[in-house]
Amino acid sequence: MTDTKKSIHGQWSSRLAFILAATGSAVGLGNIWKFPYIAGENGGGAFVIIYLLCVLLIGVPIMMAETMFGRRTRQNPINTMKTLSEEAGADKNWHYLGWMGVIAGFLILSYYSVIAGWASAYVLKAFTGSFFDADASEIQELFDGLIASPVQLIFWHSLFIVATMSIVARGINTGIEKAVRFLMPSLFVMLILLVAYAMTTGSYDQGIEFLFMPDFSKLTGDSVLTAMGHAFFTLSIGMGAIMVYGSYLPKDISISKTVFLIAGTDTAVALLAGMAIFPIVFASGLEPAAGPGLIFQTLPIAFGNMTGGWLFGVLFFVMLVFAALSSSISLIEPAVAWLVENKDMDRKQACIWSGWITWLLGLGTVFSFNVWSGFRLFDRTIFELLDYLTANLLLPIGGFCIAVFAGWIMKQQHSEKELDMPNPLGYQAWKILISYVAPAAVFLVFLHVVGVL
Ligand code: TRP
DSSP states (O other), X not given: OOOOSOTTOOOOSSHHHHHHHHHHHHSSXXXXXXXXXXXXXXXXXXXXXXXXXXXXXXXXXXXXXHHHHHHHHOSOHHHHXXXXXXXXXXXXXXXXXXXXXHHHHHHHHHHXXXXXXXXXXXXHHHHTTTTXXXXXXXXXXXXXXXXXXXXXXXXXXXXXHHHHHHHHHTOIIIIIIHHHHHHHHHHHHHHHHHHHHHHTSSOHHHHHHHHHSOOGXXXXXXXXXXXXXXXXXXXXXXXXXXXXXXXXXXXXXXXXXXXHHHHHHHHHHHHHHHHHHHHHHHHTTOOTTOOTTHHHHHHHHHHHHSTTHHHHHHHHXXXXXXXXXXXXXXXXXXXXXXXXXXXXXXXXXXXXXXXXXXXXXXXXXXXXXXTTTTOOBTTBOHHHHHHIIIIIIIHHHHHHHHHHIIIXXXXXXXXXXXXXXXXXXXXXXXXXIIIIIHHHHHHHHHHHHTTOO
């Protein structure tokens, strides 16, 4: 702990530690649970291409900006925006951006935790042999049974919140670094093995075609927004999570290289998940547009019918829960860092408060799958509404503001110094993307969705 800032502000022990933690934040349910089902709902290939473009042209430059903001000030996102706007002589209202991020973090974690709860429930199901020899309809019943039960969902949701908060309470070096170091590589290997299994289903080509052959006629304005929103969600950007991780980053590390590595790994995991899941979908006569239950209705079929499937199934869901944990801690870290730095709470107290709030909010999602499933606001259940509000609106709006600040408000010599790219062309490219391309793209997609374009 070389830093002089108070209490929480430790530092990652190395570049690798930051890479692992930020990759841990990026890789999560978004890659393995969400990406396949939204790709399925939005027709596959064309959606995937838009998503990849958004990651490269909008996501990567914004991720670099966020990391740089945090590292420059070494404070939580709210104070970061305050300090940076003072430094640039800009309006101090910019710190509301930090606030928006804290709120988005609570809202996302509230439903993230419920879905991570499903994954935890599946660890137990896999362990007790529930998938053994099961066909698609039995697996479907298993899933329907789980989400119909508020008691079970609340149990797993509570467990996940407690687990998240106990890791966060320990601080960055001990809790987060250790967990991720071993789990990330293992998850990667398991996904590759699952893709190998998918090759034996007889529907591999069909799955791959669905995922990679673009049919732009299937693309609607809302699918473009969903693809863009997902680029933010999957990279954990637009709400300060990466900013707060950047604030623990030692000064001598290259932000650009690190960000490319993280974004590349994140994308690879999502594509591998898709390549494992869609062949199983087609081989079992399932619907690609089955919605949020997609992986829970497909992968167990594979585990139930392959050799070694019992062990493999248990391990897979354990990994998924850990991938979710290393993401969820970054969702709540901005709020916790703020409570500690500005409200003089100790870390533990801050975690207890944040945990309760998230837990309560999460009940909305729990009930949206059963007792309140008929309730619709703007044509959406509570879960769908939270997902849309955060991933499709708050994160892109947050990202837009971050891009504008980095491109237009922050002094050029400051961003140049922080990014410190070996090749001057690299900085120029970043500057164009962050000042023009990223903000314009977000703006145009929004205009398109509200029907102006
Ligand atoms: N990126 C994670 C995933 O793909 C979710 C996540 C963690 C996140 N931290 C975030 C999303 C911050 C948005 C903002 O599962």
